Amino acid sequence: MKLYYTPYTCSFAPHIVARELGLPLELRRVRLGAEARVLTDDRDYRELSPLGYVPLLELDDGRLLREGVAILRYLGDQDPAAGLSAPLGSFERAEQDQWLTYINSELHKTFSPWLFHPEYGEASVRVAGERLQPRLALVDRHLDGREFLGERFGIADAYLYTVAGWTKLLKIDLAPYRHLAAYLARLDQRPCIREALRAEREDAKP
Numbered sequence: 001m002k003l004y005y006t007p008y009t010c011s012f013a014p015h016i017v018a019r020e021l022g023l024p025l026e027l028r029r030v031r032l033g034a035e036a037r038v039l040t041d042d043r044d045y046r047e048l049s050p051l052g053y054v055p056l057l058e059l060d061d062g063r064l065l066r067e068g069v070a071i072l073r074y075l076g077d078q079d080p081a082a083g084l085s086a087p088l089g090s091f092e093r094a095e096q097d098q099w100l101t102y103i104n105s106e107l108h109k110t111f112s113p114w115l116f117h118p119e120y121g122e123a124s125v126r127v128a129g130e131r132l133q134p135r136l137a138l139v140d141r142h143l144d145g146r147e148f149l150g151e152r153f154g155i156a157d158a159y160l161y162t163v164a165g166w167t168k169l170l171k172i173d174l175a176p177y178r179h180l181a182a183y184l185a186r187l188d189q190r191p192c193i194r195e196a197l198r199a200e201r202e203d204a205k206p
């Protein structure tokens with residue numbers, strides 16, 4: 001399988017999951033933007049992903065899967081026994097979907113104007129900042145007394161770690177969200193997360 005990715009973006013979440021499960025994954029780095037390119041072979045990335053965004057998963061038979069949540073679920077389901085993807089039909093799975101959807105639509109997309117679309121302008125950055133506060137607070141309350149979003153580390157944790165980690169890039173003070181801050185610090189130490197980070201750094205070397 002190939003994962004089309006860009007360092008420090010949401011594509012880090014499926015990268016973490018693939019490593020947690022020991023799935024064979026080739027990294028294909030993408031330069032985002034109006035003229036998005038696959039850097040390994042200087043290919044026009046929009047031929048693969050028409051809107052030019054990561055992540056994108058390419059299976060060994062050439063089939064393509066877009067959308068981070070779908071990719072996370074697909075990867076997690078490759079090894080049900082590992083428990084990263086909750087069992088089909090269980091309430092736990094519905095809760096996991098609840099978090100995946102929340103992270104995608106309420107957190108990830110609220111960060112977007114800051115990180116990837118400066119053209120949205122100052123006003124949208126201010127509004128995004130205001131919208132983010134209650135959304136982070138909700139996650140923070142949930143993590144009070146919990147190690148992970150669910151009973152164990154799962155695909156939604158890989159996504160939350162990635163997206164909430166952008167608070168560091170943007171220098172958003174996490175002091176009001178101490179449970180979330182502690183959660184991120186714990187996951188910073190998780191071996192597969194460290195390995196994924198190292199692999200993306202190595203891959204970025206000229």
Ligand SMILES: N[C@@H](CCC(=O)N[C@@H](CS)C(=O)NCC(=O)O)C(=O)O
Pocket residue numbers: 009010011032033051052053054055066067068069104112116
């Ligand atoms: N709906 C997509 C959105 C993915 C997305 O926003 N990716 C960002 C990186 S985190 C991106 O590639 N942005 C480039 C752009 O919008 O041009 C998903 O959830 O996978």
